[in-house]
Amino acid sequence: MIALDIGGTKTTVLFSDKDKLLEFEKKYGEIIKESNKKQKYCVIPTFFKESREKFDEFFSFLKSLDNEIISTFPGIIRMEKVEGEWKFRLYSKRFPFMIGEYVDVNFAVNDVYAFAYHHAKKFFKDAYNRRKSILVIQIGTGVNAIHMNYYDYKELLILDKIFEAGHITMRQNDGKCFCGRKGCAELFISGRYLEKLGGGDPAAVFRDEALKKKFYENLASYLSSLVILTAPNKIVFGGSVAKSLDTVLIHKLVEDRFPHFKIHLNIEYEKDHSRLSNLRGLCDLYHRYKKGFLS
Numbered sequence: 001m002i003a004l005d006i007g008g009t010k011t012t013v014l015f016s017d018k019d020k021l022l023e024f025e026k027k028y029g030e031i032i033k034e035s036n037k038k039q040k041y042c043v044i045p046t047f048f049k050e051s052r053e054k055f056d057e058f059f060s061f062l063k064s065l066d067n068e069i070i071s072t073f074p075g076i077i078r079m080e081k082v083e084g085e086w087k088f089r090l091y092s093k094r095f096p097f098m099i100g101e102y103v104d105v106n107f108a109v110n111d112v113y114a115f116a117y118h119h120a121k122k123f124f125k126d127a128y129n130r131r132k133s134i135l136v137i138q139i140g141t142g143v144n145a146i147h148m149n150y151y152d153y154k155e156l157l158i159l160d161k162i163f164e165a166g167h168i169t170m171r172q173n174d175g176k177c178f179c180g181r182k183g184c185a186e187l188f189i190s191g192r193y194l195e196k197l198g199g200g201d202p203a204a205v206f207r208d209e210a211l212k213k214k215f216y217e218n219l220a221s222y223l224s225s226l227v228i229l230t231a232p233n234k235i236v237f238g239g240s241v242a243k244s245l246d247t248v249l250i251h252k253l254v255e256d257r258f259p260h261f262k263i264h265l266n267i268e269y270e271k272d273h274s275r276l277s278n279l280r281g282l283c284d285l286y287h288r289y290k291k292g293f294l295s
């Protein structure tokens with residue numbers, strides 16, 4: 001099996017067989033940015049977003065290496081049953097030439113679903129947590145979030161749902177989002193916003209007290225709305241921005257914004273910026289889907 005985690009700029013390709021990684025390196029050696037033989041993965045630029053020809057050529061090559069391909073995609077993936085078979089229709093701004101088209105892979109989901117499944121699997125392994133719920137938030141170039149209870153996790157209910165939590169209106173009429181709407185949360189808390197705030201360097205925001213305060217105020221206001229709505233027991237941050245986040249500060253700011261009383265919310269916080277979490281979640285989600293969703 002070959003598992004891909006496709007991002008807007010970088011794609012991680014994980015192989016179940018080391019020889020296939022070596023074959024892949026023979027063809028794409030020049031563009032490989034990072035390779036890990038022990039964990040059997042490599043990282044390439046998402047060059048195949050440039051045209052339909054490049055996209056088709058890349059996937060045909062993967063299929064020549066292995067007949068089982070699974071992938072995350074940025075954007076919306078709709079699962080549809082066509083003549084008794086599940087198919088995956090893609091709606092992504094990153095792949096404009098594929099909008100509304102089926103992707104020819106064995107399984108596909110948006111990356112935040114894979115990330116959420118990875119953390120839900122760990123969380124719900126503990127039977128005590130099965131009365132609780134988990135909220136995962138990915139903050140990278142964009143923003144998205146998924147909230148899950150044990151039943152959602154066990155029955156794969158997330159696969160029937162579309163999550164677009166980055167596009168909740170945060171400030172009416174303030175700023176135009178790429179999605180075509182105005183004032184989306186993503187405009188005020190994403191990596192793209194940090195880059196703008198830091199004058200081209202997102203990390204600069206976390207070194208400057210005034211900029212940092214501005215960002216955390218936006219983030220806390222967004223998070224407290226999600227917390228009021230979903231009442232999670234655990235929050236996991238992922239995406240490239242996660243590594244810079246101060247979860248102790250976030251916890252305090254969210255509690256300060258809770259309506260009526262500054263009560264202790266008993267929310268556990270975690271950050272995860274491992275490159276392989278999306279892929280681990282994708283593989284687990286695919287195995288679970290094969291077991292119980294195909295029938």
Ligand SMILES: [Zn+2]
Nearest residue numbers: 167177179184
């Ligand atoms: Zn938007």
